[in-house]
Amino acid sequence: MKPSRLNIVADENIPALERLFGDLGEIHKVSGRTMKNSDLQQADLLLVRSVTPVNQALLEQTPVRFVGTATIGTDHIDLDWLANNEIGFSSAPGCNADAVAEYVISNLLLVAAEQGFELTDKVVGIIGVGNVGRRLQQRLELLGVQLLLNDPPREAAGEQGFVALPSLLQQADIICLHTPLTKGDHPSLHLLNAENLELIRPNAVLLNAGRGPVIDNAALLRWHQGRADVTLILDVWEHEPRVDQALAQQVRIGTPHIAGYSLDGKIRGTWMLYHAFCQHQGITPTITLEECLAEAGETPHIELNGQQSLTDIVHAVYQPEADHQCFMASLIDTEAQPIAFDQLRKNYPVRREFVAAELSGEKPLKPLAAQLSAVGFKV
Numbered sequence: 001m002k003p004s005r006l007n008i009v010a011d012e013n014i015p016a017l018e019r020l021f022g023d024l025g026e027i028h029k030v031s032g033r034t035m036k037n038s039d040l041q042q043a044d045l046l047l048v049r050s051v052t053p054v055n056q057a058l059l060e061q062t063p064v065r066f067v068g069t070a071t072i073g074t075d076h077i078d079l080d081w082l083a084n085n086e087i088g089f090s091s092a093p094g095c096n097a098d099a100v101a102e103y104v105i106s107n108l109l110l111v112a113a114e115q116g117f118e119l120t121d122k123v124v125g126i127i128g129v130g131n132v133g134r135r136l137q138q139r140l141e142l143l144g145v146q147l148l149l150n151d152p153p154r155e156a157a158g159e160q161g162f163v164a165l166p167s168l169l170q171q172a173d174i175i176c177l178h179t180p181l182t183k184g185d186h187p188s189l190h191l192l193n194a195e196n197l198e199l200i201r202p203n204a205v206l207l208n209a210g211r212g213p214v215i216d217n218a219a220l221l222r223w224h225q226g227r228a229d230v231t232l233i234l235d236v237w238e239h240e241p242r243v244d245q246a247l248a249q250q251v252r253i254g255t256p257h258i259a260g261y262s263l264d265g266k267i268r269g270t271w272m273l274y275h276a277f278c279q280h281q282g283i284t285p286t287i288t289l290e291e292c293l294a295e296a297g298e299t300p301h302i303e304l305n306g307q308q309s310l311t312d313i314v315h316a317v318y319q320p321e322a323d324h325q326c327f328m329a330s331l332i333d334t335e336a337q338p339i340a341f342d343q344l345r346k347n348y349p350v351r352r353e354f355v356a357a358e359l360s361g362e363k364p365l366k367p368l369a370a371q372l373s374a375v376g377f378k379v
């Protein structure tokens with residue numbers, strides 16, 4: 001006999017679960033990393049994050065009728081199996097795209113300050129111009145940064161304005177990877193590899209906040225051992241939660257797959273699943289995204305005094321160095337490292353998006369006001 005309330009199994013690291021799904025059913029929280037078929041024997045609805053492979057092994061002979069992943073990426077989901085078994089599905093496209101764009105901007109401003117250059121004197125190459133890449137493009141363009149874009153699937157669909165990957169690698173001073181992990185047309189697995197890493201220009205910055213296996217990590221390590229002039233910023237790792245210790249020692253900034261971890265982005269992800277599930281069930285959603293975000297709390301307050309630079313203000317909201325230091329400390333015990341990786345993610349401090357920051361004090365003058373607005377602050 002079907003229970004009158006839904007049985008919902010959810011990754012314990014999904015925020016706002018009770019707020020959004022509490023009225024729809026009983027929520028059973030489990031570890032996403034170790035979730036198994038036996039956890040789902042009563043489940044009608046399954047809510048996951050990126051660390052749970054959702055496939056036949058997990059779902060066969062369970063009553064699950066709808067799967068939601070509170071993530072942009074879907075490489076952990078066997079979409080064909082879900083479709084063939086008439087199981088409803090939703091991801092959360094774009095939910096944390098602003099967070100990733102802000103992660104990139106914070107990191108680039110950090111490296112620019114350290115190495116004494118201006119972003120406006122550099123060419124930034126964006127590989128993968130979807131929700132994340134496009135938002136990064138828009139913000140950098142407004143800052144006056146020169147861009148090169150690479151996105152073969154969009155180009156094949158008739159969109160204009162792209163360059164081929166080898167040209168981008170040869171010409172860009174800063175390379176940002178934002179492709180999904182795909183294996184079909186235009187596969188992105190090992191998109192950067194031993195052969196084309198050689199094209200990267202001296203003193204470049206290479207940042208990956210897409211998926212780890214988009215760069216062949218073994219090739220990256222070998223290549224970088226002879227190319228220490230290139231600054232590496234890695235948020236994602238080929239075999240995470242296991243991180244290649246030697247590669248981690250080569251990076252300027254290393255983080256445990258948290259580029260998208262703004263509280264805003266995470267709540268938006270859960271809300272998008274709530275909305276999609278309501279639609280699937282023919283229920284009218286009663287909770288708005290704005291209500292949920294208003295309950296997020298902990299808004300950053302920044303008192304402007306006329307002395308701060310764009311970098312100071314951006315870093316008052318998000319400074320990647322702290323994440324990097326925690327990440328490096330998590331590598332010390334090699335055996336416990338994968339567990340520490342997940343712990344850092346589970347206990348990630350509240351990080352808000354730039355738009356949530358409240359600026360008070362001296363009104364910023366041009367050009368700072370324009371720069372703040374370009375990167376996403378409400379000025």
Ligand SMILES: NC(=O)C1=CN([C@@H]2O[C@H](COP(=O)(O)OP(=O)(O)OC[C@H]3O[C@@H](n4cnc5c(N)ncnc54)[C@H](O)[C@@H]3O)[C@@H](O)[C@H]2O)C=CC1
Pocket residue numbers: 072073074093094096097100127128129130131132133150151152153154178179180181182186187188191209210211235236257258259260261
């Ligand atoms: N580090 C993190 O915390 C996060 C990582 N991600 C990753 O970033 C990826 C991108 O996110 P979105 O921009 O929102 O996805 P999206 O689906 O909106 O855009 C992806 C873009 O990449 C392009 N693309 C696909 N294959 C390509 C290839 N071989 N070469 C160049 N471009 C290619 C697509 O045409 C599309 O325009 C996600 O799939 C996810 O894997 C997303 C959010 C957070």
Ligand SMILES: O=C(O)C(=O)[C@H](O)COP(=O)(O)O
Pocket residue numbers: 013048049050051070071072073074096257259260261
């Ligand atoms: O949205 C995506 O795609 C991501 O990569 C997420 O930010 C990853 O977060 P988890 O789902 O692994 O918590």
